[in-house]
Amino acid sequence: MLAEPRIQPLRPTLQALQQVHRIEQASFAEPWTVAEFDFLAADERSVQVGLWHQDELVGYAMGLLDGPDCHLINLAVEAPYRRRGWGRRLVHSLASVATDRGGRRCHLEVRTSNEAARRLYCGLGFHQMGIRLRYYTKPSEDACIMESSLPLTAGEDIDRS
Numbered sequence: 001m002l003a004e005p006r007i008q009p010l011r012p013t014l015q016a017l018q019q020v021h022r023i024e025q026a027s028f029a030e031p032w033t034v035a036e037f038d039f040l041a042a043d044e045r046s047v048q049v050g051l052w053h054q055d056e057l058v059g060y061a062m063g064l065l066d067g068p069d070c071h072l073i074n075l076a077v078e079a080p081y082r083r084r085g086w087g088r089r090l091v092h093s094l095a096s097v098a099t100d101r102g103g104r105r106c107h108l109e110v111r112t113s114n115e116a117a118r119r120l121y122c123g124l125g126f127h128q129m130g131i132r133l134r135y136y137t138k139p140s141e142d143a144c145i146m147e148s149s150l151p152l153t154a155g156e157d158i159d160r161s
Contacts, residue, residue: 003054005081007093010050010060012041019057020050027076029138040064040073047101049093051077051086061090068104070095070150075117087120092152095124099150106150109143111136121146125153 010016017037024031040046045066051059059077063070072094077086095106109132110117126146135143 005051005053005058005086007049007051007086007089009097010041010048010057010062012038012048016050016057017041020060023057023060023076023078024074026078030136032074037062047094047097049090049097051081051090053081059086059090061094063094063098063106065098065101065103068102070098070103070106072106072108087117088124091120091124095148095150095152103150105147106152107145107147109135109145112142112144118144118146121148124148 010020017034020037021031021034024037040062041048043064045064047063047065047070049061050057058081060074061072062074063072072091075087075090077090095103098106106126107129108121108126110121112131126148128144129147130145132143132145134140
C-alpha cells in the first residue's frame with residue numbers, strides 16, 4: 001500500500017526548489033524561476049509548506065508575512081494530486097503557520113477566470129476585496145483580490161512531525 005501524501009514545512013534546499021520549479025512550470029503560463037523562488041525562500045518573512053509523496057515534492061504553498069499581514073503568493077499541486085483536497089490543505093497549513101507567527105489576515109490575487117481557485121478560497125473563508133486590472137500576462141487578465149482573517153475558518157492542520 002502506498003503512503004498517503006503529507007504536508008510539512010518546506011525547507012528551501014536546491015533539490016526542493018528544483019522540484020518547486022518543475023511543478024510551477026507544469027502549472028502556470030508564466031512560471032517563476034528557481035532564482036525567484038530562492039529569493040523568496042531566503043527572506044526571513046517567508047512562509048512555506050510542501051506536499052510530499054514519499055520523497056517527492058508534489059505541491060507547495062508560499063507566502064510572505066509582514067507583521068499581521070500574510071500574502072499568499074503561490075500555490076500549486078501536481079496534476080495527479082489535484083481535486084483531492086490537497087490545495088485546500090496546503091492553504092490552511094500555510095495560514096496556520098502564519099497565524100503561529102503573528103499573522104492576523106491573509107490576502108491573495110487570483111485570475112478572475114479561475115473559478116476553481118476562487119471556490120477553494122471562498123470555502124476557506126476568503127472574500128473578494130476588489131479587482132486589480134491587467135495584473136496577469138500570458139494571457140492578460142484581471143486579478144480578483146481576496147482576503148480572510150486568520151485563523152482560517154475551515155481546512156486541515158499541518159503535519160508537524
